[in-house]
Amino acid sequence: MTTYIPKVYAFSNDINHISKALADHIIKQQNLILFDSISSESLYAMSREEKEEYLQQNKYVIKRKNSLINHTNDINSVLSPTTNSYIETLNKNTSNTSNVSKASILEQPPNESNNTSNKINKLKKKFRVGISGGSLLDILQHGLLPRQEDIFWSLWEVFLIDERLVPFQDPESNYGKSKRKLFSKIDSSQYGKPKVYHIDESLIYEGAVECAENYANCLINKFASRNSVKWPCFDLILLGVAPDGHIGSLFPNRKELRENSKWVIPITDSPVGVQQRVTLTIPVICNAAHISFVVEGLMKQPIMEKIMEKPELGLPSSLVNEGALKKVSWFVDEDAIKGVHVIKRNYEFDQKEKDATAE
Numbered sequence: 031m032t033t034y035i036p037k038v039y040a041f042s043n044d045i046n047h048i049s050k051a052l053a054d055h056i057i058k059q060q061n062l063i064l065f066d067s068i069s070s071e072s073l074y075a076m077s078r079e080e081k082e083e084y085l086q087q088n089k090y091v092i093k094r095k096n097s098l099i100n101h102t103n104d105i106n107s108v109l110s111p112t113t114n115s116y117i118e119t120l121n122k123n124t125s126n127t128s129n130v131s132k133a134s135i136l137e138q139p140p141n142e143s144n145n146t147s148n149k150i151n152k153l154k155k156k157f158r159v160g161i162s163g164g165s166l167l168d169i170l171q172h173g174l175l176p177r178q179e180d181i182f183w184s185l186w187e188v189f190l191i192d193e194r195l196v197p198f199q200d201p202e203s204n205y206g207k208s209k210r211k212l213f214s215k216i217d218s219s220q221y222g223k224p225k226v227y228h229i230d231e232s233l234i235y236e237g238a239v240e241c242a243e244n245y246a247n248c249l250i251n252k253f254a255s256r257n258s259v260k261w262p263c264f265d266l267i268l269l270g271v272a273p274d275g276h277i278g279s280l281f282p283n284r285k286e287l288r289e290n291s292k293w294v295i296p297i298t299d300s301p302v303g304v305q306q307r308v309t310l311t312i313p314v315i316c317n318a319a320h321i322s323f324v325v326e327g328l329m330k331q332p333i334m335e336k337i338m339e340k341p342e343l344g345l346p347s348s349l350v351n352e353g354a355l356k357k358v359s360w361f362v363d364e365d366a367i368k369g370v371h372v373i374k375r376n377y378e379f380d381q382k383e384k385d386a387t388a389e
């Protein structure tokens with residue numbers, strides 16, 4: 031057992047506060063992936079149109095790079111004239127532009143074809159997020175919908191972390207709720223549409239084993255079609271914690287917590303609610319680049335006390351705290367951590383949000 035203390039951001043009990051911070055955190059992670067060669071200062075100075083132009087030019091480079099492989103290593107001949115002028119303009123207009131270079135857009139001369147598919151894959155940027163169901167979806171609705179100007183939905187691939195085997199229109203369905211609360215409310219004509227992956231509804235009467243196998247194949251297609259990888263790597267995973275301590279559909283003190291080869295597993299005898307479920311496993315969660323737990327309400331205080339003060343109990347979220355260490359952060363409200371011995375941090379907003387709050 032490690033002695034690493036999890037990062038806990040605490041907020042007042044007003045849902046708007048935790049939602050706003052979580053949305054800011056998600057957008058920061060999105061920007062790290064989509065605009066990895068642009069400093070946050072430069073990004074802050076760019077309009078949405080300029081960001082879209084940058085993203086489109088990245089795509090253009092992918093196509094050209096693909097077709098020019100083994101023919102040339104002249105970066106200028108691979109970049110479009112508009113890409114060149116765009117970077118020049120950016121270099122003139124922003125103070126910290128050393129990060130935005132042709133080399134960072136085209137990462138390697140194309141004739142260095144060792145592991146080429148890897149590089150192409152890397153340039154095809156998508157922001158891959160795993161979300162659980164439950165109360166998290168209310169927070170996402172509150173936080174993300176007002177921030178759509180900063181979100182590039184069409185580059186998001188969202189995967190449900192777990193699902194209960196009920197039709198999607200059933201109030202118990204996690205995908206159904208995510209659609210009602212969030213995805214159907216996106217202004218897609220202006221901001222694009224995410225691709226959302228979930229279990230195959232037509233298989234729910236076949237049972238959890240079939241659904242899990244099918245969903246695992248869906249993940250393998252997305253994460254491992256070009257290279258074989260042991261575990262998928264999400265850019266961000268967002269999880270709620272139930273009062274009994276379950277995360278996704280991984281319940282405390284059960285053998286499923288020790289699963290160490292499968293990406294997706296069936297649950298056929300859930301101790302609460304819908305019995306048949308499908309869930310991602312602990313190693314998949316721990317392999318994400320960032321994992322954030324979101325917990326609010328007095329009802330969750332007893333479980334938060336156990337998670338934070340008794341990691342030796344091996345609750346599912348404690349296994350993630352331990353397995354993913356610094357990659358984990360907690361977004362909690364005051365009620366959920368009332369009297370819990372934990373170091374509370376203030377969340378540091380991105381510049382844009384800071385300015386908006388100051389106005």
Ligand SMILES: O=C1O[C@H](COP(=O)(O)O)[C@@H](O)[C@H](O)[C@H]1O
Pocket residue numbers: 162163164165166192193194204269270271272273276277278279303
């Ligand atoms: O059963 C489930 O519960 C957890 C926790 O839900 P919450 O409403 O207490 O936050 C949820 O994260 C999971 O996706 C769901 O299937």
